[in-house]
Amino acid sequence: MVQKYMTGSLRSESHSGRGGASGLIPRAVAPETSRRGGIRLFHPVAFLARGCCLVLVVLSLFKCKAFAQESPYIVTYDHHLEEPGNLEIEYFSTFGTQRAGNDFHAYWVEFEYGATAWWTTEFYLDGQTTFHDSTLFTGFRWENRFRPLRTEHFINPVIYVEYENISEADKIVKEVEGHDVASDHADPNALLRQGHNHELEFKLILSKDFKGWNFAVNPLATKNLSPNNPWEFGYAAGISRPLALKASAQRCTFCRENFIAGVELYGGLGDTQSFGLHETSHYVAPALAWNLPSGWTVRLSPGFGLNGNSHRLLLRWGLSREFSGFSEILRGLFGVRL
Amino acid sequence: MKVAAVSVIAILLALGTSAVPAEEERSRNFESPSAVLARVPEKDRAKRNPLASDPEAASAGRKLFEQHCAECHGGTAEGARRGPSLRSADMRHATPGEVFWIVTNGVVRCGMPAWSKLPEPQRWQIVNFLQEQKGNTP
Numbered sequence: 001m002v003q004k005y006m007t008g009s010l011r012s013e014s015h016s017g018r019g020g021a022s023g024l025i026p027r028a029v030a031p032e033t034s035r036r037g038g039i040r041l042f043h044p045v046a047f048l049a050r051g052c053c054l055v056l057v058v059l060s061l062f063k064c065k066a067f068a069q070e071s072p073y074i075v076t077y078d079h080h081l082e083e084p085g086n087l088e089i090e091y092f093s094t095f096g097t098q099r100a101g102n103d104f105h106a107y108w109v110e111f112e113y114g115a116t117a118w119w120t121t122e123f124y125l126d127g128q129t130t131f132h133d134s135t136l137f138t139g140f141r142w143e144n145r146f147r148p149l150r151t152e153h154f155i156n157p158v159i160y161v162e163y164e165n166i167s168e169a170d171k172i173v174k175e176v177e178g179h180d181v182a183s184d185h186a187d188p189n190a191l192l193r194q195g196h197n198h199e200l201e202f203k204l205i206l207s208k209d210f211k212g213w214n215f216a217v218n219p220l221a222t223k224n225l226s227p228n229n230p231w232e233f234g235y236a237a238g239i240s241r242p243l244a245l246k247a248s249a250q251r252c253t254f255c256r257e258n259f260i261a262g263v264e265l266y267g268g269l270g271d272t273q274s275f276g277l278h279e280t281s282h283y284v285a286p287a288l289a290w291n292l293p294s295g296w297t298v299r300l301s302p303g304f305g306l307n308g309n310s311h312r313l314l315l316r317w318g319l320s321r322e323f324s325g326f327s328e329i330l331r332g333l334f335g336v337r338l
Numbered sequence: 339m340k341v342a343a344v345s346v347i348a349i350l351l352a353l354g355t356s357a358v359p360a361e362e363e364r365s366r367n368f369e370s371p372s373a374v375l376a377r378v379p380e381k382d383r384a385k386r387n388p389l390a391s392d393p394e395a396a397s398a399g400r401k402l403f404e405q406h407c408a409e410c411h412g413g414t415a416e417g418a419r420r421g422p423s424l425r426s427a428d429m430r431h432a433t434p435g436e437v438f439w440i441v442t443n444g445v446v447r448c449g450m451p452a453w454s455k456l457p458e459p460q461r462w463q464i465v466n467f468l469q470e471q472k473g474n475t476p
Binding site for chain 1: 442445452454455458460
C-alpha cells in the first residue's frame with residue numbers, strides 16, 4: 001500500500017481508523033452519512049455571507065486605497081513584501097477536478113499586513129465546497145515573511161514561517177508537499193474533516209528581478225507537530241514579467257503595464273523517509289495579474305497536473321485590494337502615543 | 339467561524355498596535371538623506387539615467403510617484419509625517435544614480451520599502467519626476 005503523508009500522521013490515523021484504505025465509504029452515501037453522524041454542515045450561502053460581512057466591516061474602516069503592483073503568483077513567493085502599514089485583503093478560489101471523486105471549489109481569505117518594511121504577516125481562513133457533498137470551514141494559517149538583508153542583492157532571500165491549523169478536508173492546495181496526491185481529496189468531507197493537522201512550514205524564498213523579469217524559487221519543508229511524522233518537502237518556482245516595462249503618463253485601466261504574466265511550477269519532493277519524486281504530484285500553471293488603478297488586483301491561473309497523481313485541472317482566480325494607513329487606523333482606535 | 343473571525347481581528351490588532359509605535363518612532367527619526375546617500379555604492383552613484391531625454395518620463399514618473407510614494411513623502415515630494423522631504427538640499431544635489439539606488443533598495447530599517455518590484459524603467463521615470471522637482475523650493 002502506498003503511504004500518503006499529505007497531511008502527516010493524522011491523515012494516516014484517520015485512514016487507519018477506518019481500516020487503512022481510502023474509499024471504503026461509497027461516495028454516493030457520503031452526504032447522508034455526514035448528516036446521520038450529526039456533523040454540522042455549513043450552509044454555503046451563510047458561510048459566504050458571514051465572510052462578506054466580515055470583509056465589509058474591515059473595509060469600511062478604511063478610506064485610503066493603495067495602488068498595488070502585485071505579482072501573478074498564487075503559490076510561489078517573490079522577495080517583495082507588503083508596504084509597511086498597508087493591509088491587503090485577498091480572496092482566492094480554486095476549482096479542482098477530482099479523479100474518482102467529486103470536483104471541488106476551495107477558497108480562502110487572506111489578510112496581509114506590512115508590519116515593517118522587513119516583516120509581513122498574513123492570516124488565512126480556508127474553506128471548501130465539494131460538489132454533491134458539503135461545504136466546510138477547514139481552518140486557518142498564520143504566515144510570516146522576514147527579509148534579512150537591507151538591500152537588493154544578486155539573489156534576495158526571504159525567510160518564511162507558517163503555522164497551519166487545518167483539517168484534512170482542506171483543499172486549497174496553496175502548496176504541494178511530501179506525497180500530496182490528488183486521491184487524498186477523493187474521500188467524502190465527513191471522513192476527511194475528522195483529521196486535524198497542526199503544522200509548521202518553512203520556506204526559503206529566493207528571488208531576483210532582472211530586466212523586468214522576476215525569477216523566484218521556493219524550496220519548502222513542513223513538519224506535522226504530531227509525533228512520529230517525517231519532514232515533508234516540496235518546491236515552487238515562478239517566472240513573471242509585466243507586459244510593458246515603462247509606465248504611461250495617463251492613468252489607465254487597460255495599459256499593458258497593468259498586466260503581469262507568468263508561469264508557476266510546483267510539486268512535492270517526498271519526505272525524510274522517501275525523498276524524491278516517487279508518488280508525488282506536480283503542476284504547471286500560467287498566471288496573469290491585472291493591477292487596476294482603483295487599487296484592486298485580479299488574478300487568474302489555470303494549473304495543469306503533470307502526472308497521474310495530480311489533479312487534472314486546478315483553476316484559480318483571486319481578487320485583492322490593498323489599503324494604506326491601516327496602522328494609523330489602529331493608532332486612532334487605540335490611541336497609541338506617537 | 340466566529341472563533342476564526344475573532345482570531346483574525348485580534349491578531350491583526352495585536353500586531354498592528356505593537357508595530358505602529360516602532361514604525362512611527364522610526365519615521366519621526368528619519369535617517370538623514372545625507373547618511374542614506376553616503377551608503378550608495380560608487381558604481382551606482384555614477385549610473386546614467388537612460389530616460390533622461392524621454393519627454394514623457396517625468397509625467398509618467400509623477401503618476402507613479404502619486405501611486406506609490408506620495409502617501410509617505412507628500413504629493414510633490416515635500417515630505418509628510420511618514421517620510422522626509424525629497425526636495426531637501428541633500429536630495430537636490432543627489433545624482434540620478436543615487437536617487438535610483440534609494441528607490442530600488444529603500445531604507446528598509448527606517449520603514450521605506452524597496453521598490454525593486456517596479457520594473458527598472460518605471461523607477462527611472464520616478465527619478466525623472468524627482469529631478470524635475472529640484473527646481474521647486476522645498
